[in-house]
Amino acid sequence: xxxxxxxxxxxxxxxxxxxxxxxxxxxxxxxxxxxxRVEEAxxxxxxxxNGPARQLRTGRSQVLGLVVPSVANPFWGTFARHxxxxxxxxxxxxxxCNSERxxxxxxxxxxxxxxxxxxxxxxxxxLPSLEHVLPLVEQGLTLVxxxxxxxxxxxxxxxxxSVDNAVGAELATRHLLQLGHRRLAxxxxxxxxxNRRARFRGFEAALxxxxxxxxxxxxxxxxxxxxxxxxxxxxxxRSAARELLxxxxxxxxxxxxxxxxxxxIIAGARDAGLxxxxxxxxxxFDDIVLADLASPPLTTIRQPLPAMADAAFAHLHAGVGxxxxxxxxxxxxxxxxxxxxxxxxxxxxxxxxA
Amino acid sequence: xxxxxxxxxxxxxxxxxxxxxxxxxxxxxxxxxxxxRVEEAxxxxxxxxNGPARQLRTGRSQVLGLVVPSVANPFWGTFARHxxxxxxxxxxxxxxCNSERxxxxxxxxxxxxxxxxxxxxxxxxxLPSLEHVLPLVEQGLTLVxxxxxxxxxxxxxxxxxSVDNAVGAELATRHLLQLGHRRLAxxxxxxxxxNRRARFRGFEAALxxxxxxxxxxxxxxxxxxxxxxxxxxxxxxRSAARELLxxxxxxxxxxxxxxxxxxxIIAGARDAGLxxxxxxxxxxFDDIVLADLASPPLTTIRQPLPAMADAAFAHLHAGVGxxxxxxxxxxxxxxxxxxxxxxxxxxxxxxxxA
DNA sequence: CTGAAAGCGCTAACAC
DNA sequence: GTGTTAGCGCTTTCAG
Numbered sequence: 001x002x003x004x005x006x007x008x009x010x011x012x013x014x015x016x017x018x019x020x021x022x023x024x025x026x027x028x029x030x031x032x033x034x035x036x037r038v039e040e041a042x043x044x045x046x047x048x049x050n051g052p053a054r055q056l057r058t059g060r061s062q063v064l065g066l067v068v069p070s071v072a073n074p075f076w077g078t079f080a081r082h083x084x085x086x087x088x089x090x091x092x093x094x095x096x097c098n099s100e101r102x103x104x105x106x107x108x109x110x111x112x113x114x115x116x117x118x119x120x121x122x123x124x125x126x127l128p129s130l131e132h133v134l135p136l137v138e139q140g141l142t143l144v145x146x147x148x149x150x151x152x153x154x155x156x157x158x159x160x161x162s163v164d165n166a167v168g169a170e171l172a173t174r175h176l177l178q179l180g181h182r183r184l185a186x187x188x189x190x191x192x193x194x195n196r197r198a199r200f201r202g203f204e205a206a207l208x209x210x211x212x213x214x215x216x217x218x219x220x221x222x223x224x225x226x227x228x229x230x231x232x233x234x235x236x237x238r239s240a241a242r243e244l245l246x247x248x249x250x251x252x253x254x255x256x257x258x259x260x261x262x263x264x265i266i267a268g269a270r271d272a273g274l275x276x277x278x279x280x281x282x283x284x285f286d287d288i289v290l291a292d293l294a295s296p297p298l299t300t301i302r303q304p305l306p307a308m309a310d311a312a313f314a315h316l317h318a319g320v321g322x323x324x325x326x327x328x329x330x331x332x333x334x335x336x337x338x339x340x341x342x343x344x345x346x347x348x349x350x351x352x353x354a
Numbered sequence: 355x356x357x358x359x360x361x362x363x364x365x366x367x368x369x370x371x372x373x374x375x376x377x378x379x380x381x382x383x384x385x386x387x388x389x390x391r392v393e394e395a396x397x398x399x400x401x402x403x404n405g406p407a408r409q410l411r412t413g414r415s416q417v418l419g420l421v422v423p424s425v426a427n428p429f430w431g432t433f434a435r436h437x438x439x440x441x442x443x444x445x446x447x448x449x450x451c452n453s454e455r456x457x458x459x460x461x462x463x464x465x466x467x468x469x470x471x472x473x474x475x476x477x478x479x480x481l482p483s484l485e486h487v488l489p490l491v492e493q494g495l496t497l498v499x500x501x502x503x504x505x506x507x508x509x510x511x512x513x514x515x516s517v518d519n520a521v522g523a524e525l526a527t528r529h530l531l532q533l534g535h536r537r538l539a540x541x542x543x544x545x546x547x548x549n550r551r552a553r554f555r556g557f558e559a560a561l562x563x564x565x566x567x568x569x570x571x572x573x574x575x576x577x578x579x580x581x582x583x584x585x586x587x588x589x590x591x592r593s594a595a596r597e598l599l600x601x602x603x604x605x606x607x608x609x610x611x612x613x614x615x616x617x618x619i620i621a622g623a624r625d626a627g628l629x630x631x632x633x634x635x636x637x638x639f640d641d642i643v644l645a646d647l648a649s650p651p652l653t654t655i656r657q658p659l660p661a662m663a664d665a666a667f668a669h670l671h672a673g674v675g676x677x678x679x680x681x682x683x684x685x686x687x688x689x690x691x692x693x694x695x696x697x698x699x700x701x702x703x704x705x706x707x708a
Numbered sequence: 709c710t711g712a713a714a715g716c717g718c719t720a721a722c723a724c
Numbered sequence: 725g726t727g728t729t730a731g732c733g734c735t736t737t738c739a740g
Contacts, residue, residue: 002468002493004717015727020719030725046489048469052406052415053717056732061406063449063470070435072643077431081424081452093466095417096450098435112447114356115402116417135400139356234647263647270649289426293588293617295624295649358733369711374735383709407733410716712739723728 003045012041023049055117064316065113065121067097067106070230073260074288076124079146082309083122090317099125100229107132114141120316122146126193130154144312148194150335159315160335161308165195168301168340169202172255172283175299175342177210180351181253181281185218187240187265188257189233196257199285203255218251220244233257237264238271245272245280252280252351259284259291259300266294266347281348297345304338311336357399366395377403409471418670419467419475421451421460424584427614428642430478433500436663437476444671453479454583461486468495474670476500480547484508498666502548504689513669514689515662519549522655522694523556526609526637529653529696531564534705535607535635539572541594541619542611543587550611553639557609572605574598587611591618592625599626599634606634606705613638613645613654620648620701635702639694651699658692665690 005023009016014034021030022038041047055061066083068076084094095118097109106125113121114136123133124146130137137143137155145160154160176184186203188196200219207217220240237256241264244250256262262284266276274280277296284291287302359377363370368388375384376392395401409415420437422430438448449472451463460479467475468490477487478500484491491497491509499514508514530538540557542550554573561571574594591610595618598604610616616638620630628634631650638645641656 002717005719006717016717017719017728018726021726024719026720034725048465050410050717051470052409053732054719055406056404056410056716056734057718057720059732066450071425071431071438072428072435074426074428074431074644077425077428077434080431080450081426084450084452093470094450096420096434096438096448098438111402116405116447231643234643263644266649267647267651289585289588290428290617290644293621295620297621356733359735360733370734371712371736372710375710378735385709388709404733407716408735410718410732411734411736413716710740714735714737716734718732719730721729724726 002050003047005047005049008038008041008045008047011045012037014038059117059119061117061119062091063093063095063116063118064313065095065097065110065118066124067099067109067121068124069101070098071096072098073230073233074290075258075260075286076230078289079124079305079309082306083313086310086313090313092313092317101125101127103127103132110136110141114139120144122312122316126195128192128194130158142316144315146308146312149198149337151194158334160337161312161315162195162335162337163301163303163308163340164337165198165340166202166205168285168303169199169255170206171202171340171342172285172299172301173203173206174209175344176253176255176281176283176348177206177212179253179281179348181251182212182351183216183218183249183251183253184212185220185240185244185251185254187220187237187244187254187261189236190221199255199257218244218247233260234264234267237261237266238268239264241265241268241272245269245274253348254280254282256282256284259286259288259298262298262300262347263290263294266296266298277346277349279352281351283348287343291343292345294347296347299345299348300343302341302343304340308336308338356404357401359401359403362392362395362399362401365399366391368392413471413473415471415473416445417447417449417470417472418667419449419451419464419472420478421453421463421475422478423455424452425450426452427584427587428644429612429614429640430584432643433478433659433663436660437667440664440667444667446667446671455479455481457481457486464490464495468493474498476666476670480549482546482548484512496670498669500662500666503552503691505548512688514691515666515669516549516689516691517655517657517662517694518691519552519694520556520559522639522657523553523609524560525556525694525696526639526653526655527557527560528563529698530607530609530635530637530702531560531566533607533635533702535605536566536705537570537572537603537605537607538566539574539594539598539605539608541574541591541598541608541615543590544575553609553611572598572601587614588618588621591615591620592622593618595619595622595626599623599628607702608634608636610636610638613640613642613652616652616654616701617644617648620650620652631700631703633706635705637702641697645697646699648701650701653699653702654697656695656697658694662690662692 027035071077099105120142122144284300287300291298381389425431453459474496476498638654641654645652
């Protein structure tokens with residue numbers, strides 16, 4: 001059906017191995033004219049080497065796997081695009097998998113990717129334990145865990161790439177405190193994932209720095225039995241806003257788990273007739289594309305996604321952690337912890353006078 | 355490195371071909387006990403057939419390609435997730451490619467996918483001409499064009515799947531007219547793509563239905579020389595709002611090319627101190643996840659993405675257009691034109707009194 | 709009902 | 725410098 005290396009060889013009057021040699025850059029030990037003849041033949045026939053055959057032979061794949069909770073979430077969509085861009089520059093492609101945050105699906109996907117000959121995967125999972133995936137790593141899968149920090153019991157070869165969530169949340173909270181807010185809420189779903197816990201720690205740290213106690217704060221983590229999926233963050237925020245604002249002593253500022261959740265909170269506050277930015281301040285996390293477009297534009301913590309995607313790909317590509325060259329990165333034990341940045345817009349403002 | 359079919363055969367005390375037979379469902383002509391022994395061996399060894407080898411032999415791939423403008427756009431991210439879900443149900447995977455609406459990248463990607471043995475691709479391109487991709491289709495690539503309708507010169511095997519853009523825009527425009535608006539604007543980037551043109555036709559059709567002339571309408575299609583990418587829709591909307599609202603006789607209602615653009619318009623209107631829903635009405639297109647979350651929630655035209663994704667996969671999977679079973683679909687010449695739906699929220703309201 | 713053998717398209721020693 | 729050769733892991737006739 002397609003043109004093969006033999007046809008190219010015949011066209012150029014050489015043997016298949018010579019064609020293979022030019023294909024693989026071993027043209028130094030070859031007459032220039034031979035190389036040219038081969039290249040012309042390739043161009044004339046529109047030949048492209050057969051990927052599967054090549055892969056079967058070499059064991060190497062030009063495809064890498066990306067497992068995200070859901071690309072319908074703009075944050076993951078944006079990350080996917082950056083990763084793909086990095087891969088493309090090196091002639092690689094990206095196979096996309098949505099896990100819906102289900103560990104079983106994560107494992108199934110990694111196994112399928114492995115069976116497909118894919119040896120490098122970026123797993124965006126913030127599950128504390130990666131044991132469901134350990135066998136593959138031991139078998140030789142190069143794994144980059146994204147949006148997750150190193151945990152005890154991780155395989156030694158694992159590289160984690162994440163923003164410093166505690167610092168981010170602390171930045172967000174301190175911003176609110178400096179604006180004079182003293183009654184704060186932290187809105188999150190369940191605190192099972194490592195990054196949510198880290199963000200909560202940052203929230204607490206900032207409060208302590210201002211001498212505030214638990215009395216002054218509210219934590220809202222949703223109905224314990226309801227497991228919010230990635231697309232339910234807005235609903236979560238909306239419910240949180242509804243409940244929090246109906247209490248006798250509502251918070252004047254809210255730190256949201258992420259931007260999607262923050263947008264839900266804003267919607268909920270609007271439902272309640274509050275003006276976000278004056279009556280109520282809200283900070284998000286991620287700085288998704290639409291944060292800037294919200295009404296009011298969302299104050300948030302920006303994750304340096306392009307740098308993170310580059311680092312993830314570099315590690316997969318090299319097989320060894322490329323710690324260097326990632327400006328501003330702090331590295332520890334093969335893992336990368338990048339510093340997030342506060343972006344002030346208008347969803348936050350001075351605390352209303354009591 | 356990995357366990358092969360030979361090891362399974364040895365473990366089960368049979369030959370490789372017998373293992374292959376059970377793998378491929380040819381177990382009817384086989385002693386049940388033999389099959390069991392093989393299945394046990396497979397389970398015991400954790401064997402998974404090697405994809406590339408299988409593919410090299412059969413020519414079939416379990417992977418299909420998806421080329422979208424940019425998954426950072428939530429509309430495409432959502433579509434990608436639906437397509438992946440449909441593929442997953444049939445044991446297929448999806449290779450994701452961002453074209454950034456660049457025809458050269460579309461072609462390059464399709465060629466790479468073909469070389470990788472991928473024989474079915476969903477191309478989300480609304481370019482009027484698909485000639486840059488024709489050679490591959492002639493070679494045997496099964497192509498589904500998404501968000502595009504049939505054009506003269508299309509290869510006969512091509513299947514187009516799209517919402518009826520003209521009907522959608524007409525629905526949107528009529529809604530505005532029924533609310534009493536008489537001075538309308540249509541905001542779009544350049545009108546090169548077929549779906550933008552169709553939407554514009556729908557806009558015009560609705561106006562004609564109400565006896566309005568070009569005098570009463572404004573069309574804003576951006577700086578002619580500036581090519582807006584997929585992530586620039588919000589900027590486009592914002593610029594449009596700024597310019598349109600600064601004119602002497604500004605429109606009271608705007609039909610936006612899509613939701614991202616509409617969100618930009620809303621932001622621009624807010625910048626100008628207008629209240630969207632009362633001072634100015636805005637309708638979007640697509641019904642992305644965040645439409646419901648905007649302030650005010652966006653009135654828009656919903657595309658039935660799950661049905662569209664299912665149809666796209668079904669066609670790729672069958673190799674033949676599965677016209678039936680896609681409820682509410684109108685089919686024509688192997689292409690599918692689905693009916694969009696108006697979703698009224700609060701970004702539209704009665705025309706302000708003159 | 710099961711096994712032996714050939715070969716998909718390519719690469720990488722190793723001869724020549 | 726270039727060609728020959730032997731598979732990578734799997735499927736699939738065709739014998740037995």
